[in-house]
Amino acid sequence: MKTLFKISKMAVMALTLVVATSCGDDDDNGNIITPEQNTIADFVIENENYSLLEEALVRTGLDATLDASGTFTVFAPDNAAFTAFLNGAQLEDVDNDVLTQVLLNHVLDIEAPSTSLTTGYVKNLATEASTGANLDMYIDTTSGVVINGQSTVVSANIETDNGIIHAVNTVIELPTIVTFATTNPALSSLVGALTAGGNTTFTDLLGNSELDFTVFAPTNDAFGAFTNPASNDLAQILSNHVITGTVALSSGLVNGYVNTEAVFNEEDDAKLSLYVNTDDGVVLNGASTVAQADIVASNGVVHVVDTVIDLPTVVTFATADPTFDTLEAALTADPAFTFVSTLQTANGTSPAPFTVFAPTNDAFGNLLTDLGISGLDEIDSDTLAATLSLHVIAGANVRAEDLENGVVTSLGGDITIDADNTAVIDPDGGANPIVVTNVQAANGVVHAVSRVLRDL
Numbered sequence: 001m002k003t004l005f006k007i008s009k010m011a012v013m014a015l016t017l018v019v020a021t022s023c024g025d026d027d028d029n030g031n032i033i034t035p036e037q038n039t040i041a042d043f044v045i046e047n048e049n050y051s052l053l054e055e056a057l058v059r060t061g062l063d064a065t066l067d068a069s070g071t072f073t074v075f076a077p078d079n080a081a082f083t084a085f086l087n088g089a090q091l092e093d094v095d096n097d098v099l100t101q102v103l104l105n106h107v108l109d110i111e112a113p114s115t116s117l118t119t120g121y122v123k124n125l126a127t128e129a130s131t132g133a134n135l136d137m138y139i140d141t142t143s144g145v146v147i148n149g150q151s152t153v154v155s156a157n158i159e160t161d162n163g164i165i166h167a168v169n170t171v172i173e174l175p176t177i178v179t180f181a182t183t184n185p186a187l188s189s190l191v192g193a194l195t196a197g198g199n200t201t202f203t204d205l206l207g208n209s210e211l212d213f214t215v216f217a218p219t220n221d222a223f224g225a226f227t228n229p230a231s232n233d234l235a236q237i238l239s240n241h242v243i244t245g246t247v248a249l250s251s252g253l254v255n256g257y258v259n260t261e262a263v264f265n266e267e268d269d270a271k272l273s274l275y276v277n278t279d280d281g282v283v284l285n286g287a288s289t290v291a292q293a294d295i296v297a298s299n300g301v302v303h304v305v306d307t308v309i310d311l312p313t314v315v316t317f318a319t320a321d322p323t324f325d326t327l328e329a330a331l332t333a334d335p336a337f338t339f340v341s342t343l344q345t346a347n348g349t350s351p352a353p354f355t356v357f358a359p360t361n362d363a364f365g366n367l368l369t370d371l372g373i374s375g376l377d378e379i380d381s382d383t384l385a386a387t388l389s390l391h392v393i394a395g396a397n398v399r400a401e402d403l404e405n406g407v408v409t410s411l412g413g414d415i416t417i418d419a420d421n422t423a424v425i426d427p428d429g430g431a432n433p434i435v436v437t438n439v440q441a442a443n444g445v446v447h448a449v450s451r452v453l454r455d456l
Contacts, residue, residue, distance in 0.1 A: 041067035072163030085171035149183035213300030286320030354444030400437035
């Protein structure tokens with residue numbers, strides 16, 4: 001392959017020489033000789049120590065890219081680096097698409113001399129399969145230049161006509177979520193939590209290149225400020241930062257609920273919900289803000305967050321989701337109300353868990369219209385408390401698929417479930433369709449209803 005590539009380059013040089021001989025440097029007809037180029041591809045061809053890199057570039061067609069005009073930075077692995085990467089295999093044993101992505105993982109579309117490299121993330125030309133987003137690489141310049149915690153620049157600033165080359169001592173393999181967690185010192189507390197007690201469950205999961213993930217990664221400061229009330233919940237808290245099966249870039253996030261890898265309990269593996277609000281940046285469960293978005297790995301994306309996302313209670317969603325703003329106001333309308341503290345009771349402690357039929361803002365608006373009043377403050381506290389109590393079933397986590405026809409007892413009295421129509425029948429006989437189901441908290445489940453249950 002090298003011989004063929006050289007012959008083709010020599011043919012171009014010969015043609016240039018003929019033109020030069022016949023026309024001169026600048027003849028009377030205005031012909032100008034194009035000087036011989038020295039591209040990144042030329043450097044690789046002309047240096048025997050990069051013959052494996054040349055072979056890889058030719059196999060994938062990227063030799064043409066790096067021989068064309070442009071502005072590139074290439075972190076170039078030598079033969080020893082490629083030999084270690086292949087680990088006894090041959091280049092032809094590597095899937096061509098994989099090899100292409102590995103090579104692109106070494107290329108930036110900007111010219112970046114060593115003096116311009118700073119500690120942090122930079123996009124390269126490799127892409128994540130499901131979204132097409134460019135992968136990141138983490139560059140650490142605290143002691144030399146180290147890439148993704150695995151590859152060191154051993155010779156910098158080799159200049160060419162179409163960019164710059166930094167020679168590296170290992171092939172930079174495609175990064176996983178774990179790569180970025182373990183290489184960024186600002187996430188060292190997260191790594192410590194993920195591997196606490198020698199546990200490899202999380203690193204094994206998030207290092208799986210066959211799955212897709214979205215991870216909200218708390219910083220060291222976030223962990224420092226977090227007080228975990230129950231250390232045995234740490235695994236669940238960490239799982240509450242992971243979404244499996246999708247790569248959710250910040251541009252694709254919208255207001256609404258997603259499911260994390262945390263579950264209600266060991267017996268009921270219903271996944272916990274996470275409320276995403278994108279009205280002003282990205283805020284999770286009303287408390288955790290994405291501080292750095294879209295760090296793209298080969299198996300997903302990392303969004304760095306400023307707080308640890310604790311396990312949600314049913315109150316978390318009432319306060320985080322603006323759909324329930326009026327419900328939140330009702331729950332706190334009277335200082336004597338104990339609804340909030342009660343509904344924050346941890347699962348396993350009476351009266352938790354809860355099944356909550358949560359009226360939307362529109363539901364409360366319709367109630368006020370029906371009653372001919374303008375605000376909640378016109379409903380006396382006892383009546384409001386009794387009304388709110390109708391919406392809570394204690395001691396049960398009843399998901400939509402488990403609803404059954406019949407009468408159930410809420411904290412405020414009997415209500416009737418119409419499972420055939422996914423609705424609740426309140427004491428005054430009105431049908432109340434459930435418009436959102438299975439918003440799962442750690443201490444219960446929320447179903448949004450379109451009317452306020454009432455016995456007024």
